[in-house]
Each structure stands twice: as C-alpha cells, then as structure tokens.
Amino acid sequence: MPQSVQIDDIDRRILRTLAADGRVSNARLAQIVGLSASPCWQRVKRLEDNGIISGYRAMLNQESLGAPEIVLIEVVLDRHDDQTLEVFGREMEKLHEVLEVHLTTGEYDYLIKVAVNGTRGYEEFLRKKLYKVPGIRHSRSSFVLRSLKNVQAYLPDEE
Structure with a gap:
C-alpha cells in the first residue's frame, strides 16, 4: 500500500487547479497558487514523483464520438x-x-x-x-x- 505523502496548502491549490485544467501552463499555475515558476514546477514534479499526480489525460465527449x-x-x-x-x-x-x-x-x-x-x-x-x-x-x-x-x-x- 502506498505511503501517505504530506502535502501543504500550496500543494492542495496546485492539485485542485490541475484537476480542473490539466493543460494549464506552469506560468499560469504558479500565478494562481502564488509561487514563482521554478518552485511551482518543482512542487508539481515532486507530486508526480510521489505518485500523487498519476497522469494527465483528455476527457472525451462520448456523444460526439457516437456512444452517448x-x-x-x-x-x-x-x-x-x-x-x-x-x-x-x-x-x-x-x-x-x-x-x-x-x-x-x-x-x-x-x-x-x-x-x-x-x-x-x-x-x-x-x-x-x-x-x-x-x-x-x-x-x-x-x-x-x-x-x-x-x-x-x-x-x-x-x-
């Protein structure tokens, strides 16, 4: 079972923002969460490395694809x-x-x-x-x- 990783309020803001928009740029993400670009990228990388962020994907519209x-x-x-x-x-x-x-x-x-x-x-x-x-x-x-x-x-x- 994966061990629980400590995350703080900034990590939570990063996760909420990425969950809402996985395509947000690092510069925009940093602005939203109140960090400069480099520390923001490092936090995202740490969240990925620790398995908290397990991937990014596109959400497909089933109706448009013929299986509504x-x-x-x-x-x-x-x-x-x-x-x-x-x-x-x-x-x-x-x-x-x-x-x-x-x-x-x-x-x-x-x-x-x-x-x-x-x-x-x-x-x-x-x-x-x-x-x-x-x-x-x-x-x-x-x-x-x-x-x-x-x-x-x-x-x-x-x-």
Whole structure:
C-alpha cells in the first residue's frame, strides 16, 4: 500500500487547479497558487514523483464520438478462483466500450461502466461481447439518465 505523502496548502491549490485544467501552463499555475515558476514546477514534479499526480489525460465527449449512453452493469461470476478473475480482467481490458471496471462487495462481484450508442448498441454489446466472456453467471444493467457530478479524484481536506 502506498505511503501517505504530506502535502501543504500550496500543494492542495496546485492539485485542485490541475484537476480542473490539466493543460494549464506552469506560468499560469504558479500565478494562481502564488509561487514563482521554478518552485511551482518543482512542487508539481515532486507530486508526480510521489505518485500523487498519476497522469494527465483528455476527457472525451462520448456523444460526439457516437456512444452517448452510459450503462452501469453489475456482474456476478460463476466462480471466484484466481484464473476466473484473471480471465475476466483480461477480457474487460479488450472491450473498448468498457470505461471502468470495479471489483465490489455485496450482491454483485463487479460494477462495469460502459459507453454505447442507445439500446440497440447496448444489445449488440451484450450479445456480441459481454455474454461471450467466460465465467459470467448473471448481470443487471441500469442506463444513466443524467450525470450530476463527474470528477476523477477526491482531494481530502487537511486534517
């Protein structure tokens, strides 16, 4: 388990700013958080080196890409041995429609987030892809009607 790294208020401002706009220039970031460019860059580098910042990515508009509907799928596997879990994980990696896969507690084993083009696109995904994955016993689906909040990380307040 990664060890907790101490961060101060300036680090928190850097993280909040980068979470809101990962393309902000170092000069602008430094101005926002009240540092000169060099110390700001050093802090960002330290946050990256310590694994607090794990990467930068573009957020894609699913509607513009032809897969506007998000479906949350709860999956139960037949077995829970290492081989079944490994095969399931590898198969999920291959499915481009699958955005997220979470091993969960409770009634279902996994929660999967999928992007599809409507109910027909979802039916095709189920028949041609998901139901061909070995080891799935049961699934239950819910279409997302509207997302009220969509953030990628939680930054705890200072304790």
